[in-house]
Amino acid sequence: MSETPSAPAGTASAPAGTIRLTVAQALVRFLAAQHSERDGVRQRLIPGTFGIFGHGNVAGVGQALLQNALDPAPAEDGAPGEAATPAEARMPYYQARNEQNMVHTAVAYARTKNRLQAMACTASIGPGSTNMVTGAALATIDRIPVLILPSDVFANRAVDPVLQQLEDERAMDVTVNDAFRPVSRYFDRIWRPEQLIPSLLAAMRVLTDPAETGAVTICLPQDVQAEAHDWPAELFAERTWHVGRPVPEPAALDRALEVIRGARRPVVIAGGGAIYSEASAALEAFADATGIPVLDTQAGKGALSADHPLSVGGVGATGNDAANTLAAEADVVIGVGTRYTDFTTASHTAFRNPDVRFVNLNVKAFDAAKHAATMLVADAREGLGALQAGLAGWQAPAEHGARAKELRSQWEELVEPCFAPHDQELPAQTEIFGALNEMMGEDDIVINAAGSMPGDLQALWKARSPQQYHLEYGYSCMGYELPASLGAKMAAPESEVVAIIGDGTFQMAPQEIATIVAERIKVILVILQNHGWSSIGSLSESHGSQRFGTKYRMRDEDSGLLDGDKLPFDIPANIRSYGLEVQEVSDTEAFREAYRRAEASEEATAIVVNTNLYGPNPPGIGWWDVPVSAVSRLESTQAARARYEQDLAPQRHYL
Ligand SMILES: Cc1ncc(C[n+]2csc(CCOP(=O)(O)OP(=O)(O)O)c2C)c(N)n1
Ligand SMILES: [Mg+2]
Numbered sequence: 302m303s304e305t306p307s308a309p310a311g312t313a314s315a316p317a318g319t320i321r322l323t324v325a326q327a328l329v330r331f332l333a334a335q336h337s338e339r340d341g342v343r344q345r346l347i348p349g350t351f352g353i354f355g356h357g358n359v360a361g362v363g364q365a366l367l368q369n370a371l372d373p374a375p376a377e378d379g380a381p382g383e384a385a386t387p388a389e390a391r392m393p394y395y396q397a398r399n400e401q402n403m404v405h406t407a408v409a410y411a412r413t414k415n416r417l418q419a420m421a422c423t424a425s426i427g428p429g430s431t432n433m434v435t436g437a438a439l440a441t442i443d444r445i446p447v448l449i450l451p452s453d454v455f456a457n458r459a460v461d462p463v464l465q466q467l468e469d470e471r472a473m474d475v476t477v478n479d480a481f482r483p484v485s486r487y488f489d490r491i492w493r494p495e496q497l498i499p500s501l502l503a504a505m506r507v508l509t510d511p512a513e514t515g516a517v518t519i520c521l522p523q524d525v526q527a528e529a530h531d532w533p534a535e536l537f538a539e540r541t542w543h544v545g546r547p548v549p550e551p552a553a554l555d556r557a558l559e560v561i562r563g564a565r566r567p568v569v570i571a572g573g574g575a576i577y578s579e580a581s582a583a584l585e586a587f588a589d590a591t592g593i594p595v596l597d598t599q600a601g602k603g604a605l606s607a608d609h610p611l612s613v614g615g616v617g618a619t620g621n622d623a624a625n626t627l628a629a630e631a632d633v634v635i636g637v638g639t640r641y642t643d644f645t646t647a648s649h650t651a652f653r654n655p656d657v658r659f660v661n662l663n664v665k666a667f668d669a670a671k672h673a674a675t676m677l678v679a680d681a682r683e684g685l686g687a688l689q690a691g692l693a694g695w696q697a698p699a700e701h702g703a704r705a706k707e708l709r710s711q712w713e714e715l716v717e718p719c720f721a722p723h724d725q726e727l728p729a730q731t732e733i734f735g736a737l738n739e740m741m742g743e744d745d746i747v748i749n750a751a752g753s754m755p756g757d758l759q760a761l762w763k764a765r766s767p768q769q770y771h772l773e774y775g776y777s778c779m780g781y782e783l784p785a786s787l788g789a790k791m792a793a794p795e796s797e798v799v800a801i802i803g804d805g806t807f808q809m810a811p812q813e814i815a816t817i818v819a820e821r822i823k824v825i826l827v828i829l830q831n832h833g834w835s836s837i838g839s840l841s842e843s844h845g846s847q848r849f850g851t852k853y854r855m856r857d858e859d860s861g862l863l864d865g866d867k868l869p870f871d872i873p874a875n876i877r878s879y880g881l882e883v884q885e886v887s888d889t890e891a892f893r894e895a896y897r898r899a900e901a902s903e904e905a906t907a908i909v910v911n912t913n914l915y916g917p918n919p920p921g922i923g924w925w926d927v928p929v930s931a932v933s934r935l936e937s938t939q940a941a942r943a944r945y946e947q948d949l950a951p952q953r954h955y956l
Contacts, residue, residue: 319531324494324521325358325365327532331501332448333369333392334385334537337417337509339544340579344414346509346542347421347448349393349791351403355425356464357452361526362423366394385539395820398812400424402784404436404516406813407447409781409788411440412771413746415577417544419446419508420788426452426523427465431477438484439776441515443600444573444640444665446508449485449518451478456492456522463523478520486515492522494530501536509542511577511680512665546578546680547664549687557660557677558691564633566654566701567593570616570645573600574638574663576767578681584637585609587685592697593635594705596624598645599755599774601638603764611702613709614763617645618925619756622715623708625922629653634672635688636661638681641671644774648926650951657955662688672955716761719919722889727913730829731757732889737799737827738762740896745797746771746789750781752803753836753918754829760919768793779803780810786824787817797900799825804853805834807872814879817905825899826876826907831914832867838914844929845941852914876907887911924948 315321322330335346354363373390397403400422407420424430430451440447454466454476462468469475474490482488487507489500504517549557561567575584581604588595588611595605596616605612616624628634628651636659639645646652659674662684669676677684720735722728734757741747743765749755750773764770771789773781786800807828817824833852841848855865873883882904884895892910899906929945930938 315531318534320534320537321529321531323361323365323527323529324491324497325361325526326368327494327497327530327536328362328450328501328521329365329369329392330390330537332421333373333390334539335505336539336541337544338541339417339546343541344418346418346505347392348418349395350421350423351395351397351407352423353397353400353403353425353429355429355452357426357429357523358423358450358521358526359425361452361523362450362521364527366392366423370394396816397784398815399810400429400432401435401780402810402813404433404440404447404449405778405781405784406788406816408436408440408443408445408773409748409771409785410792411445411447412443413768413789413792415579416446416511416514418792419448421448421450423450424452426454426463427477430520431480434480434484435778437481437516437518439773439778439781441484441486443773443775444515444577446514447516448504448508449481449516451481451518451520452526453478453490453520453522455524457524476520478518481516481518481520484516485518486513487517488520489518490520490522491525494525494528498532498536505540505542509544511544546683547678548683549677549679553677554687554691556675557662557688560633560658560660560675561635561688561692562695565698566627566630567633567635567697568627568631569593569595569635569637570598570639571595571601571604571637572598572639572645575601575604575681576638578638578664579767580637580680580682580685581605581767583682583685583689587689590689591692591695592699592702594627594702596620596628598639598642599759599772602759602762602770602772603767604637606765607763608765610706610709613705614712615759617651618647618923619644619759619921620647620651620923621712621760622920622922623705623712625651626708627705631657633657634659636663636671636674637685638663640668640775642775643926647923649953649955650924650948652955653951659955715920719757719761723917725913727887727911728889728892729916730754730831730910730912731761731916731919733827733829733892733910733912734758734761736889736893736896737801740893740900741769741797741799744768744793744795745799746793748772748782748785748789748798748800750774750785751777751779751806751836752834753839753916754801754803756836757918758801760921768796779806782806783810783826784813784816786826787813787820787822790822790824797825799827802826802828803835804828804830804832804872808870811875811879814876814881818880822905823903824905825896826881826905828872828876828907828909829912830872830909831912833914835914835916839916839918840927843941844927844945845933845935845938847935847937873907873909876909882906883909885909885911926952
């Protein structure tokens with residue numbers, strides 16, 4: 302393993318101006334030379350590769366990564382331009398435990414870097430690769446760049462079927478990796494070495510295009526990875542991909558300005574795009590100049606600091622009453638970098654003004670067009686600046702701003718009791734969130750994705766910086782949180798990174814604790830143990846299904862159902878077995894002390910908090926469309942169906 306490589310076989314005989322490398326070696330060398338730039342700041346585009354090896358990649362990509370680790374900048378075959386130093390040419394390899402997790406880690410890294418950097422992920426063929434499909438879907442839905450490198454079956458078909466090959470008798474070019482097509486923004490398979498050149502260039506463009514970005518997948522057949530080719534030396538020259546800030550088209554800007562000028566009760570909805578574009582200062586200036594209140598989505602929370610008087614917080618199904626009241630009354634909704642998921646629109650019931658119109662500022666025309674909007678296709682920061690300049694002298698009616706502030710302070714009075722101790726044996730998780738929100742610094746990062754927590758956090762959390770609130774709610778993927786903490790911390794080593802993890806989520810994907818330990822990455826894992834799925838349990842109850850199958854219980858011999866004793870599963874012992882420090886607490890004061898210890902520690906720590914399965918959760922007026930059975934023999938379901946039909950009434954298209 303520590304053996305230093307000799308000059309690549311065949312280098313001497315490579316035609317002039319070419320470098321002889323395998324496909325995998327060329328790939329690694331190319332990736333190490335890519336950079337991104339925005340606002341004059343340049344950085345490595347692909348600063349590392351996560352991987353799990355198998356027969357599909359160990360001798361191809363694995364060998365290339367080894368060679369890079371031992372001798373990243375071979376002197377004998379310099380590419381044009383200044384020779385890269387060994388540090389610049391390095392492609393660090395990080396070993397993961399589960400392929401889905403490693404994509405989550407990569408996504409969290411890229412998100413924390415505001416999409417200016419992305420990680421590569423290499424996996425073996427078959428299950429190793431398809432394990433990444435969920436991570437790829439998450440990346441594409443959340444619009445976060447990640448380079449996925451699944452291994453693939455032999456291009457030469459000499460040994461078919463290779464171990465783990467799917468055979469399709471109608472089409473020999475179909476492999477399991479075709480499952481990546483619908484979840485990737487770019488997809489290719491390299492059947493011949495020379496195909497790699499245009500494919501890599503296309504892939505880098507998609508990764509760095511804010512309107513296109515997401516999972517970028519290049520499948521690498523096992524034999525092709527190891528094949529040698531004479532590559533044009535220019536392929537390996539340093540390259541910079543400029544991340545654009547498209548400006549609004551003047552006529553589109555005029556149309557948007559006209560709609561906004563006619564508004565009496567406008568609101569802004571800030572989505573993730575406002576954060577990735579680093580548009581916070583522009584958003585604040587826009588709100589100050591126009592007096593328009595700002596509501597936020599799960600991805601956009603913190604784009605405007607919660608301390609700003611016009612920041613009204615979360616809108617939609619899990620939004621707060623103040624934001625949802627303003628949304629219901631709004632005549633003009635200015636969406637900034639939002640996809641308008643059903644959580645944001647409360648399943649198309651949030652906006653109740655019959656004449657509501659939308660102005661959507663989005664770098665992606667697809668999103669700008671939603672709800673028959675007046676489209677403003679542009680970068681969020683550029684677009685907000687242009688809108689502010691065009692609206693100079695115009696302000697929303699003063700009584701509208703005053704109402705927003707009044708509603709905001711009414712809501713704040715409701716937040717306090719959610720954060721304060723409840724009179725019950727185990728704490729409500731909202732108490733833990735209150736303690737965290739108070740103790741975590743502005744630049745620290747809280748991570749969550751699924752369970753009952755996103756709703757509570759969306760309603761209650763006060764994010765004071767664009768980086769602090771890291772909620773993955775496009776795919777709401779259980780299992781994102783823990784590996785994501787690793788990626789976020791790698792991207793922001795100065796920040797305290799806290800993953801809030803439900804017990805159900807923990808059981809789905811604890812494996813990356815081993816990677817956290819191996820890489821000595823200091824994160825804080827807060828596991829909320831409530832012995833089941835609080836979220837789906839309350840959804841089940843409110844929808845007439847009586848919490849069926851949502852608790853973690855032994856199968857009872859009499860009832861035949863999963864409603865016996867709690868499971869003996871010991872989460873602290875499980876975490877300890879990975880070599881991680883664990884504290885277990887059952888009240889909020891003890892949690893505060895545990896958090897202080899975790900903060901003071903140099904190493905990663907887990908805090909397991911025993912919480913109440915039944916909350917309580919914050920009050921709210923948002924609604925979410927989850928259809929209830931139209932016919933049923935159960936009274937609970939019949940009653941829920943009647944409520945459901947009433948709740949559906951305000952649902953509409955915005956045209
Ligand atoms: C991978 C995945 N599977 C299933 C779901 C559906 N789901 C959403 S929340 C949830 C339960 C989460 O349980 P836990 O982590 O204990 O959080 P709690 O609900 O108790 O707050 C489930 C099964 C999901 N979001 N992601
Ligand atoms: Mg739970």
